[in-house]
Amino acid sequence: MSLDFSTLDQHPRILMQVALQPVQGSRFQPTGFPDLGPATFKGFNKEGNSVDCLLVESAQSMANRLEAVCWEEGEGCIVKALDGLPFIEVSEGGKVITNSLLESHRLNSPYILESKDRTFFDQLKEELGGLEVGRVDLRQLATILIKYDPNSLIHGIFLAKKELAGGRLRLPRILSSFIEAQKVEVVASGGVKNDSHDPQGDTKKGFGNVPFHREEYASPSITAYFNLDLAQLRGYGLDEDTNTLLIALSLYKIRKFLREGLRLRTACDLEPIEDLIVKRPQEFTVPTLEELEAELPGLIEAASQHFADPRVTQVQYKK
Amino acid sequence: MLTIELKFLTGKWHATPWGRQVNEGAVEWPPAPWRILRTLLAVWHHKHPEVSEAEMRDLIDTLASELPVYHLPTHAEGHTRHYMKGHPKIDKKNPEKSFPGGKPDKVFDTFLTISPQETLQIHWSEITLSDTQSELLDQLLKSISYFGRAESWIDARLGSWKSNANASPLNGSPAEDHQEIVRLLAPGELDQYANWREEMVTDSRNRKLADKKSIALAKGKPIDKIKLSKNEIEKIETSIPEDFFAALHMETSELRQAGWNRLPASQWVTYVREKQIPSITKSAVRKKNELPTVARYAIAGAVLPKLTDAIFLSERVRTSLISISDGSPLFIGRESKEKPSQPAHGHMHAHFFCESNNNLQGRITHISIFAPQGFDNAAEEALSKFNKTWGSGGHDLQFVLIGIGHPSDFGGSNEKKGEAPIFAQSKIWVSRTPFVPADRLRRQYRLEDPLEKSRCEKDLARIIRKELERRNWLDQHYTTLDSITLMDTKTKLGGHETSWLNFRRERTKGGGTKGNTSGFGIKLKFSQQVEGPIALGYASHFGLGLFVPG
Numbered sequence: 001m002s003l004d005f006s007t008l009d010q011h012p013r014i015l016m017q018v019a020l021q022p023v024q025g026s027r028f029q030p031t032g033f034p035d036l037g038p039a040t041f042k043g044f045n046k047e048g049n050s051v052d053c054l055l056v057e058s059a060q061s062m063a064n065r066l067e068a069v070c071w072e073e074g075e076g077c078i079v080k081a082l083d084g085l086p087f088i089e090v091s092e093g094g095k096v097i098t099n100s101l102l103e104s105h106r107l108n109s110p111y112i113l114e115s116k117d118r119t120f121f122d123q124l125k126e127e128l129g130g131l132e133v134g135r136v137d138l139r140q141l142a143t144i145l146i147k148y149d150p151n152s153l154i155h156g157i158f159l160a161k162k163e164l165a166g167g168r169l170r171l172p173r174i175l176s177s178f179i180e181a182q183k184v185e186v187v188a189s190g191g192v193k194n195d196s197h198d199p200q201g202d203t204k205k206g207f208g209n210v211p212f213h214r215e216e217y218a219s220p221s222i223t224a225y226f227n228l229d230l231a232q233l234r235g236y237g238l239d240e241d242t243n244t245l246l247i248a249l250s251l252y253k254i255r256k257f258l259r260e261g262l263r264l265r266t267a268c269d270l271e272p273i274e275d276l277i278v279k280r281p282q283e284f285t286v287p288t289l290e291e292l293e294a295e296l297p298g299l300i301e302a303a304s305q306h307f308a309d310p311r312v313t314q315v316q317y318k319k
Numbered sequence: 320m321l322t323i324e325l326k327f328l329t330g331k332w333h334a335t336p337w338g339r340q341v342n343e344g345a346v347e348w349p350p351a352p353w354r355i356l357r358t359l360l361a362v363w364h365h366k367h368p369e370v371s372e373a374e375m376r377d378l379i380d381t382l383a384s385e386l387p388v389y390h391l392p393t394h395a396e397g398h399t400r401h402y403m404k405g406h407p408k409i410d411k412k413n414p415e416k417s418f419p420g421g422k423p424d425k426v427f428d429t430f431l432t433i434s435p436q437e438t439l440q441i442h443w444s445e446i447t448l449s450d451t452q453s454e455l456l457d458q459l460l461k462s463i464s465y466f467g468r469a470e471s472w473i474d475a476r477l478g479s480w481k482s483n484a485n486a487s488p489l490n491g492s493p494a495e496d497h498q499e500i501v502r503l504l505a506p507g508e509l510d511q512y513a514n515w516r517e518e519m520v521t522d523s524r525n526r527k528l529a530d531k532k533s534i535a536l537a538k539g540k541p542i543d544k545i546k547l548s549k550n551e552i553e554k555i556e557t558s559i560p561e562d563f564f565a566a567l568h569m570e571t572s573e574l575r576q577a578g579w580n581r582l583p584a585s586q587w588v589t590y591v592r593e594k595q596i597p598s599i600t601k602s603a604v605r606k607k608n609e610l611p612t613v614a615r616y617a618i619a620g621a622v623l624p625k626l627t628d629a630i631f632l633s634e635r636v637r638t639s640l641i642s643i644s645d646g647s648p649l650f651i652g653r654e655s656k657e658k659p660s661q662p663a664h665g666h667m668h669a670h671f672f673c674e675s676n677n678n679l680q681g682r683i684t685h686i687s688i689f690a691p692q693g694f695d696n697a698a699e700e701a702l703s704k705f706n707k708t709w710g711s712g713g714h715d716l717q718f719v720l721i722g723i724g725h726p727s728d729f730g731g732s733n734e735k736k737g738e739a740p741i742f743a744q745s746k747i748w749v750s751r752t753p754f755v756p757a758d759r760l761r762r763q764y765r766l767e768d769p770l771e772k773s774r775c776e777k778d779l780a781r782i783i784r785k786e787l788e789r790r791n792w793l794d795q796h797y798t799t800l801d802s803i804t805l806m807d808t809k810t811k812l813g814g815h816e817t818s819w820l821n822f823r824r825e826r827t828k829g830g831g832t833k834g835n836t837s838g839f840g841i842k843l844k845f846s847q848q849v850e851g852p853i854a855l856g857y858a859s860h861f862g863l864g865l866f867v868p869g
Contacts, residue, residue: 012366012461012462012464013464015328038736039397039399040397041395041397041398041399041430041432042395042396042397042432043330043331043395043397043432044330044393044395044432044433044434044435044436044437045434046435046436048393048434048436048437050395053397053432055399058399059469059470135364135568138364138365139368156469166572167572168570168572172365172464172465172469173469176464176465176469176470176472178329178470180329215733215735215736225329225472227328227464227472229464231362231365231366231367231461231462231464232365232366232464234366235364235365235366235367235368237368
């Protein structure tokens with residue numbers, strides 16, 4: 001079957017959510033924010049009553065997680081379903097060190113833009129040359145991003161370099177996501193790392209008994225939210241094949257994340273309780289992961305005229 | 320009549336007010352008229368390039384012709400903090416201080432939480448849109464994915480006004496007790512803009528020409544043929560937006576480059592909104608019929624002072640609060656406004672306690688303001704407004720109000736969780752900052768001699784019991800105090816041993832009796848658990864003589 005996104009034509013976005021629960025037990029480890037620890041706050045439930053809430057995963061972190069599912073860590077390559085999708089690979093001294101899929105800031109990574117080997121930087125600068133003065137032409141910027149790294153278009157980009165159009169090149173995310181828990185309760189626990197041979201040993205060197213405390217959370221309501229901004233995507237004026245690819249790629253990321261990316265931390269391993277719910281437009285059904293995997297190679301080829309040749313752009317990082 | 324309705328899909332609203340720094344922890348509420356118009360512009364550029372500029376101008380000019388009123392839903396405040404990767408920093412002399420991958424900057428993300436079921440309404444009573452304008456606005460509103468920061472997902476649409484306004488322009492009349500004032504950026508008088516621009520261009524050209532002539536004069540060159548070049552004229556012309564529509568497009572960077580401190584074609588409008596005590600303060604367990612006694616803040620800044628400078632920071636915070644509260648005797652330390660020369664009795668007025676919790680460098684991370692007499696509404700309002708100290712006497716710092724409540728709401732030993740040890744409960748309390756006796760010791764003691772040390776402890780016990788007696792809120796501790804012992808001459812601060820003598824022990828201004836210039840580290844043992852805070856001796860209102868559970 002081919003994917004049919006025609007039901008989305010008149011809709012500005014897709015809003016999706018899915019209820020999650022810990023894989024085992026009822027506790028989960030919160031994300032730790034500097035100086036703050038877990039990000040708890042007072043929110044409101046459906047009845048409008050004030051409840052204790054916890055930010056389980058921020059939008060920034062989720063963007064990186066949705067990119068990580070595109071990379072086969074063990075094999076050191078892009079996942080099979082996305083083979084042929086452009087990205088930028090960075091090498092240092094002949095050894096691959098990172099790529100635009102793994103870098104937090106994607107194309108704006110210092111390994112890509114701060115290298116003393118300015119070959120790619122100059123090429124990018126030249127292609128963005130028309131954006132130096134006047135209002136930034138978002139469509140032109142989108143065309144360049146599709147060429148080198150379509151993921152930057154999905155997760156947003158901020159090319160914070162003066163030499164590139166005065167640092168004015170930025171696009172918001174098309175796909176946003178975060179995870180929140182409501183009615184949270186703190187679960188305090190702890191223990192002791194025992195050293196039966198020398199309980200009084202130097203703990204700095206790993207000897208001795210070391211008491212530790214631990215703080216986890218429990219919640220009856222953990223929800224992952226996803227928002228795919230179709231109006232934003234259409235605004236870039238890309239052709240239909242490319243739009244279809246980007247929608248399918250975004251849905252693939254969500255499906256794959258829910259299938260295998262929910263181990264957020266050692267002690268925060270979650271799973272969906274139900275299937276992904278589409279809140280808007282309600283008549284739309286998200287294709288399964290298998291359907292998306294089957295269709296993506298064809299969609300990538302259909303949009304390939306816009307990609308860089310070769311698809312994987314090589315950048316040499318020199319300090 | 321025109322009404323826009325917004326629902327906050329994630330239950331959160333993030334937006335930093337114009338002219339404020341993100342780490343000040345301020346949230347723009349209600350959303351400023353200028354922000355509403357800029358959002359519509361952004362949606363047009365990003366999502367509807369097929370709409371002509373003429374249509375957009377027509378709609379924006381119409382919406383800018385009147386200041387809206389708002390119906391604000393119930394909200395509460397929250398915040399998170401992140402480290403953002405900053406610019407690479409290489410320090411060849413101190414490689415350990417280098418950040419080749421970028422120095423992390425701490426950024427506050429302050430937000431309001433709003434029930435996703437509740438609606439924010441924005442209403443223009445005098446504006447009636449044509450069908451074409453209405454259709455365009457509806458199209459733009461439905462395409463807004465987020466409003467303010469990208470995390471504020473919203474659902475926006477045209478609606479009908481069924482509410483009472485609880486935020487509206489002040490229009491010259493004074494704010495009432497149930498209202499608070501907020502400045503919002505809004506479009507200025509549009510029909511005046513062309514004249515204003517003409518004056519600005521003429522002024523700028525004259526200034527530039529005068530500058531050129533004075534340079535020529537200084538070099539001894541003739542000035543009669545000096546005029547502005549085409550480039551110079553063009554630069555002046557382009558630095559001042561052509562009209563309101565162009566001004567609305569200006570970015571902050573352009574604003575700075577052109578030397579504007581405020582956007583052209585804009586004005587600050589004073590709005591009043593109904594007061595709502597943030598629910599974070601409501602959530603604090605209020606003792607029946609008791610006023611809250613603690614306001615706790617997190618601190619952010621480029622350089623945080625060390626705990627050894629606590630007395631300085633406390634003085635700066637007190638000065639700010641005196642200014643914000645229009646000289647409240649609670650913060651000054653006076654009996655009442657009517658008796659400005661009579662000091663407050665019983666130490667019931669404000670104390671400023673600096674804390675260095677879970678900080679590897681011993682820097683101040685929090686400040687808690689504690690007043691045993693309690694904060695009345697006016698004091699609470701001042702505490703809610705307080706968010707920065709600046710100017711002489713230290714680096715600029717931002718303060719984010721964590722909550723207002725009682726010691727039991729904040730106390731605990733888990734600093735990582737944000738708990739405050741100074742408000743915890745314990746039988747044993749040890750000095751966190753040096754105790755400087757307000758009364759004279761009977762004589763100088765040679766503390767290296769154990770016998771002398773024991774005599775000194777007895778002398779200090781006498782003084783400390785007096786101190787406890789003097790404080791109405793500590794007199795119950797007097798009866799349960801078992802023993803007082805002198806600690807080492809050093810304390811652990813940020814993982815390092817710091818001498819008590821390294822702490823500032825002198826106020827820069829104001830009085831306070833001092834019996835001894837030394838600072839002592841003291842251990843207090845009680846027969847039962849007692850609740851903090853415990854602050855005794857000289858400058859105890861400024862953070863000296865502060866104890867934590869031992």
